[in-house]
Amino acid sequence: MSKIITDFQDKVLKALAGKIDDFYLVGGAALSLYYFHHRESQGLDFFTTSYNKKRVEEIVKFLSASLKRKADLVAEQPKKDMVRISVYTITINKEEGLKIDFAEDYIGLIKPPKSINGINIASLEDIYIKKICTIAGTSHEEDLTGRKISKGGRQSAKDFFDLYCLSHTFMMLSEFSFKFCDRLTREGIIRWFHSYGRLDIKTGLLELELKKAVDYRDMERHFKREIKAILEKEADLA
Structure with missing residues (x-):
């Protein structure tokens, strides 16, 4: 993964710091950035136990305006009887973009997330x-x-x-x-x-x-x- 994407990941997290307390970072990005530093991750996965589509759209709109980058909805599952998720790609340049998932946590939490630099990180x-x-x-x-x-x-x-x-x-x-x-x-x-x-x-x-x-x-x-x-x-x- 190019340094352009890793640097942009950092910009996204800094922009969202203190703004998405109802979500927490999970997956490979959380594991690599905040725990093991074992591999590069190509996206960001945010989970919440209180999924709300309007709230996700609000976050993406804020992020797009803050970074002055286009945000495209590339996949969505909005039905309440299934796990709800919205997948966006934030444009970095003509060739590259960062995928960000906002998903409903259907499993729940074992431990409360911890806040690091204004971002909630799953245990x-x-x-x-x-x-x-x-x-x-x-x-x-x-x-x-x-x-x-x-x-x-x-x-x-x-x-x-x-x-x-x-x-x-x-x-x-x-x-x-x-x-x-x-x-x-x-x-x-x-x-x-x-x-x-x-x-x-x-x-x-x-x-x-x-x-x-x-x-x-x-x-x-x-x-x-x-x-x-x-x-x-x-x-x-x-």
Whole structure:
């Protein structure tokens, strides 16, 4: 990612400082900018437990005027029976823009966010659980026996790397999953590990701008141990 985008990210956060106390920064940007400094993030993700479309439009209008940049709505899900989200791109120049998501937090918070330089930042626990739900999926269906199983979930190199850093640096995935996740979510984690495309993840990791190179094989072995630990503990509880 070009320095132009990282510098513009900083300008956006400074412009919003003290102006969006009802939102908190999550995802890869929060993890990289305020905790691990492990990779470059190409966007900003703001969550809120009290989503309001007019409030989002108010924030974007203010931001556009403050930075003297055009803001375009590129995606939206406004229905109340689904997770509501508005995705904007703020123009930087003719070639580049910064993607900003404003989303409804359907999971809720484990810990209160902390304010850093006027921006609310989600806790590591909250970033972690949201990363897990992203890869494990949050929707469920019944199998042929009537048992609920998880489905969906995203498979991307950035989630893979972020989850590895959280598990390796903050709290082991197996430990976190039993402390904060239910059985269906743990099943989703196991399904994710067995189904993600290894080649796609390897290729995607090469495209990320990492602050320090990490061997894919080490990450794969780490997840393999953690999945084994989850399965063993599940067996003990059965």
